Amino acid sequence: MSTMKKPGIVFIALFYVNILFAFDNPLVLINHDLRDGLISDLKAVELKTRVLLIPESLPDR
Known part of the structure; x- marks a missing residue:
C-alpha cells in the first residue's frame, strides 16, 4: 500500500x-x-438547556 493511501484510510x-x-x-x-x-x-428548548448546563439532570433514554 502506498504511503498516500494510509492517511486517507485513517481519515475515513x-x-x-x-x-x-x-x-x-x-x-x-x-x-x-x-x-x-x-x-x-x-x-x-428545556432539554437542550439541561444538556448544556446540567447533563446529569436528563431523563433516561
Missing part, C-alpha cells in the same frame, strides 16, 4: 467513528424527536 476511519458518536449525542436525539413530533418546541 476517524470520520465514521465520529458519526457513530454523533448518533448517541443528546442534542442529535432531541432534534430527531422534535422533527418527528414526539416533543414540543418548548420541551426541546
Whole structure:
C-alpha cells in the first residue's frame, strides 16, 4: 500500500467513528424527536438547556 493511501484510510476511519458518536449525542436525539413530533418546541428548548448546563439532570433514554 502506498504511503498516500494510509492517511486517507485513517481519515475515513476517524470520520465514521465520529458519526457513530454523533448518533448517541443528546442534542442529535432531541432534534430527531422534535422533527418527528414526539416533543414540543418548548420541551426541546428545556432539554437542550439541561444538556448544556446540567447533563446529569436528563431523563433516561
